[in-house]
Amino acid sequence: MTIQDKYDSKIIVALDFDDIRKARSFISKIDPNLCKLKVGKEMFTLFGPDWVRYLVEQDFSVFLDLKFFDIPNTVAKACKAAAQLGVWMVDVHASGGEVMMRAAQEAIDSVSGPRPLLTAVTVLTSFDEQQYQSIGYHRTMEQQVKHLGKLAELSGLDGIVCSAQEANAMRVELGPEFKLVTPGIRPAGSATEDQSRVMTPEMAIQSGVDYLVIGRPITQSSEPLKVLCEISESIKSL
Ligand SMILES: O=c1ccn([C@@H]2O[C@H](COP(=O)(O)O)[C@@H](O)[C@H]2O)c(=O)[nH]1
Numbered sequence: 001m002t003i004q005d006k007y008d009s010k011i012i013v014a015l016d017f018d019d020i021r022k023a024r025s026f027i028s029k030i031d032p033n034l035c036k037l038k039v040g041k042e043m044f045t046l047f048g049p050d051w052v053r054y055l056v057e058q059d060f061s062v063f064l065d066l067k068f069f070d071i072p073n074t075v076a077k078a079c080k081a082a083a084q085l086g087v088w089m090v091d092v093h094a095s096g097g098e099v100m101m102r103a104a105q106e107a108i109d110s111v112s113g114p115r116p117l118l119t120a121v122t123v124l125t126s127f128d129e130q131q132y133q134s135i136g137y138h139r140t141m142e143q144q145v146k147h148l149g150k151l152a153e154l155s156g157l158d159g160i161v162c163s164a165q166e167a168n169a170m171r172v173e174l175g176p177e178f179k180l181v182t183p184g185i186r187p188a189g190s191a192t193e194d195q196s197r198v199m200t201p202e203m204a205i206q207s208g209v210d211y212l213v214i215g216r217p218i219t220q221s222s223e224p225l226k227v228l229c230e231i232s233e234s235i236k237s238l
Pocket residue numbers: 014016040121123124125126161162183184185195213214215216217
């Protein structure tokens with residue numbers, strides 16, 4: 001049984017702050033009904049598991065986005081440790097392969113109580129076709145996302161991290177229950193920064209995405225709460 005999703009928000013705010021006071025100030029203004037939270041490599045490296053535990057204690061659904069990619073035993077142990085923190089979602093790289101993903105799933109299942117969702121990163125949303133080809137894959141990027149999505153499904157995972165641009169095709173390929181988690185979300189007019197495969201929140205929801213990961217357009221704004229509420233409102237009736 002997976003950890004119950006008590007709150008139905010589809011927005012996951014990427015908490016990529018280097019200053020814990022700023023992160024705490026942002027969190028003090030929101031509540032778990034409004035959004036879920038993602039802790040990635042920066043905040044985890046700076047502030048560690050105590051920061052994750054704190055967010056879980058505040059009743060937020062936390063996505064621990066450390067994108068594990070290593071030999072099966074190492075990834076399995078890391079996933080087990082993540083599950084013990086009480087997070088709602090954790091991820092690995094699908095490129096780690098079926099044996100690694102199955103080991104991660106089994107490790108998470110071995111933890112008593114409800115378990116986190118386990119998702120797999122397909123092709124990073126910062127990649128465009130040219131950057132992707134430069135690392136030597138023979139498939140097109142969309143074929144590769146599809147291939148890794150199928151591999152994640154075969155390995156028993158709950159969903160994938162992909163770009164919203166691939167969501168329609170992945171929904172057809174992977175069915176209605178498989179979770180589609182999409183970074184690279186940019187409200188109209190926002191800077192794309194290092195993201196290549198982007199989509200607006202409204203279009204992403206209409207493409208069948210389950211969860212929108214949004215970082216800088218909210219966290220770097222002078223009015224983060226206002227931006228978050230506007231995005232939340234814009235997808236409410238979709
Ligand atoms: O393919 C991926 C996988 C993960 N990410 C993470 O999502 C956020 C996006 O932040 P923005 O500021 O909205 O660009 C960030 O934490 C990434 O590590 C991703 O962007 N793409």
